[in-house]
Amino acid sequence: MSSEKRSLFARATIAIPFLWLAVFFLLPFLIVFKISLSDDAVAQPPYVPALSFSEGWAALREKLALLDAENYAFVLSDWLYVYSYMQSLLLAGIATAILVLVGYPVAYAIVRSPRGLRPVLLLLVILPFFTSFLIRVYAWIGILSREGLLNQSLLSLGLVSQPLEILSTNIAVVIGMVYSYFPFMVLPLYAVLERMDDSLLEAAADLGATPAQAFWRVTVPVSVPGIVAGALLCFIPAVGEFVIPDLLGGSDTQMIGRTVWNEFAVNRSWSVSSALAILILLVLLVPILIYQRMQLRELESR
Amino acid sequence: MAMRKGLSPVTLTALAGGIAFLYIPLFLLVIYSFNDSRLVTVWGGWSTRWYQALPQNQALMDAAWVSLKVAAVAATLATILGTLAALALVRAGTFRGRTLFAGLVYAPLVMPEVITGLALLLLFVAIDFDRGFWTVALAHVTFTMCFVAVIVQSRLLTFDHSLEEAALDLGATPLRAFFSVTLPVIFPAVAAGWLLAFTLSLDDLVIANFTAGPGNTTLPMRIYSQVRLGVTPEVNAISTVFIVVITAVVLAASLAMKWQQGKAEGR
C-alpha cells in the first residue's frame, strides 16, 4: 500500500508496539535519568524530589530546581567506580576478541559442511542458547573451582603440580563470557558467510589467488559486517553483565553491572545506581547506535 | 570444487572443538546430577536421589510454577506485539518516528539486563504499581517482544508481498488478508518467536530480580539463591531437568516447523 493512505489495521501495527515500547522502554529511561539527578532519602520511594503532577505546576518547578548532577560528580570522582567501568570495558573487549577468533572458524566450518548437515549444526550451536543462561554459567563453577574437574584432570595427567586458581578470577569471567555469548557470535557470522557467493572464490582462484590468499582477501573482507554485528551483539550486553562476574568473578571483579546492583540492592542508593546506569548507557551509546544502524540497513537492503 | 567445498582438517577441528566447548560443561553438569555423593567433586556412584528429592522441595516447585505462568503470559503478549512491530518495520513504509521506533525495537536486544531491569523497576515505583506477577510479566513482554520482532521481520522480508495484494484484489479487507494469507504463511516464524520469548522469559534472572514482588520468586531467582551457596547435586538435578525439557521442546518444535515448511513450500 502506498504510504499516503494507510488502513486502520496498518496504523494499529505501528501504534500499538510503538506505544508499548514508549511506555515500557523509553519512559523508564527518562525516569532513570531524572532519579540520577535526585538525592537519596529515607523515604518511600527512597529519593527526593519525588515528582508528582498532582501538586501543581509551581510545586513541580520548585522540585525540579532540586535536581542536580552531584551523583555524577560523586561517581566520577570515586576511583572505584571509574575502575569498575574500565574493567567492564576491558573484560568485555577481551572476551569479544576471543569470541571473534573462536567463532569465525566454527561459523566458517558450518558453512563449508554438506548442505543437509548445516541446519543440524546450526541448531547444535543455538540449542545451548535456549537452555538457561544461569545454568550454563553455573556449569563452569564445577569445572573451574579449586577441586573442580579441570584441576582434577590436569593433576591426574601430571600437567600441573598444584591446582590452578581460576574460579573467582577475571580469567573465569572471560571464559564464562566467551561460553555464554558464543551463539551470538556464530549466528551473524554464519548468516554473512552463508550468503557469500561461491563464485567469488572461484573468480579469485581463476585470477590466480591461492586458497589462503582468497580467504584473506575475499572471504574475510566480505564477512566484516558479520564480524561487526557479532562483536556488538556480544560486547554491549557483556559490558553490563551481572550474572557472570557475580558467579565466576572474585572480590576484585567489580564489573559495572554488579556495581549497579550492589548500589541498588545493598547500599539502597537508587540515585547513585541510576547515575551509574546512565553512564553505562553513555559509554555504550555509540556501539548501540552502530548496531541499530546495521539492523536498519539490513532491513532496507532487501 | 572439492578444494573449497567440504571440510578441511582445520575447519573440521574447529567445528568439533566448538561443539565440544559448548556441550562438555552441560554434559558434565548432567553426569554429576546423578552423583550419589553430596560432595560434587567426588564421584560416589550413580544415583537418582537428587531427582527424587526435587518434588519435595516446595519452594523450588512454587518458583517453577511462577516462572511457567510468567513465561506463558509474557511470550503470548510478546508474540502479538513483536509481530505487529515487525509488520510496522517491514510493511508500513515510512512514517514519522520510524527511526526512533526501529531504535526502540533493536535497543533491548543488546541492552544490558541490569539497566533494563533497573529502569523498569523505577517506572513501576514511579507509577505506584505494586511489584508482583504482573510487573515481571510486563517487563518480560517488553524485552522479549523485540526478539520476536527480529525473527518475524526476517521472515517478512522474504515474504512475497503480492500474496497479500492478491488477497486484497480478490476482495479481502486488509485485516482479513492478514489473517487468511499473511499469518498462515509466516506462522512458523511467529511460532519460533513465541518459543524464543518463552525460553528467554523462563531463563531471565536479572530483570526478574528487579521487578518481582516478594511472593513471586521465579525459578532462576530460586536457583540463583542456591547457586550462590555453592555447587550442589540438587541444583545439578533441577538444571538437568530444565535442560532436558527445553531441549526436547526446541527439538520437537524445529522438527515440526521443518515438517510444516516442507508441506507448505514443497522444499
Add this chain to the structure above:
Amino acid sequence: MASAPLKPQKPQSVRRKFAPWTDPVAQPLISFRNVVKRYGGVVAIDGVSLDIYEREFFALLGPSGCGKTTLMRMLAGFEEASEGKIMLAKNDLSGVPPYRRPVNMMFQSYALFPHMTVSDNIAFGLKQEGMPKAEITARVEEMLKLVNLRGLEKRKPHQLSGGQRQRVALARSLAKRPKVLLLDEPMAALDKKLREQTQFELMDLQQRIGTTFIIVTHDQEEAMTVADRIAVMDHGKLVQVATPAEIYEQPNSRYVAEFVGDVNIIEAEVTRAASGDIALKSDVLDAELRLAQRADVKAGDRVAVALRPEKIRIGKEPLSEVHANCAQGVVYDIAYLGDLSIYHVHLDNGFVLKAAKTNLSRQIEPPIDWDDRVNLSWTPDAGVLLKS
C-alpha cells in the same frame, strides 16, 4: 508438460471487425484522464489519458521502468493517482480500495497462496464476497474446466508445474467474473514454447468470456500476438496507442519504430514535398529517397526515415539503372535465423543497412555470402517518415 490446449472452439471472425475505438458514439469502459503519479519528486506517470473499451484485449508495452506496471496497479487500486481521474464504467475510482473494485489481477509471480489447495485458491475471492457454499463449489468447478485443471483441485501450488500454476492464477482472478482482468507479465515465467501456446489460449479464452483484458508486457511479440490495441509507453507517457499493425507499419516516432521490431533509421533532409510523394536527400545514401506518404513537411526539414529490413530487396544481380531508393554495398555480417537471414550491408560510404531475406530453399551454402557485393532496393511505400 501436461498442459493440453483449451478445447478448440469454432473459429470466430468477429475479432477483425472489432474496433470500438473508431466508433465516435462508443462509450469506453475504462478511462484514464490526465493521470499523473509522483513518488516524492519522481514522476512515474506523466499525464496519461487513455480509453479502453469493453471486450477489448489491451496491451501496455514498454521497457522496465516506463510506468506500465504503475498504470496497471493504479487501476487495481494498489496506487492512488497524484492527479487526474480513473473512471470505470463511468464511476470515479479514486479512493476505492482494491478490495472494492470490480477489477481482478493476475500477478507476475502468480501470488498463489501456498497454504491453500487449488480449489481454495480459486474460491478465495468468492468467499470474501460471501457467496453461498454450493455456488462457490459450482463456480470453482466451472473455472477448473475453463482452464483445463480438473483433477488437480486438491493439489497445493508447490505440487504444480509452472504452466499449471499460471492457469490456477488465471482461474482465481477470473472466478469473481471481474469487469476487467489485469495481467501483469503473465507469461514471463514460462519457457518460449509454452508461452506461445499460452498466448493463443489466452486470446481464445478472452474471446469466449468477453471480459476486458489488460496485459502489461515488455515483450513486443507477445503484445502484438494477443492484443487488439497496444499502448507503447516511455518515461511515464503514452507514445502511441494503436493496433499492432499500425504500431509496426506506421510508427509515430523513432522510439516506437525502434522498440517494436527491427528497423533501419536513415536521417535525411526533405528536398521536395508534394502530397503523396516526398523526395529526400540523405548523407548516407547516394541515391535519392522517395516516399509515397502524406506528411506535413516542407523542403529543408530534417527528418528520419524508418525502413524495416524485410521491406528491402537484396540481390547480387546488378540493377539495370540507378534510380531512387537503392544502395550498393558489401555483406559483412549474416544473422542466420532459419526462416530468414538478416544481412548487414556495409554501404560504400560506411553506413550500415540491414536487409532481411526469406530462406526459400534448403541450401546450406547461403545464396548471398560474406563479402559479396550486393544491391539493395525498396519501394516508395516501404519507408515511414518520422518527425521526432
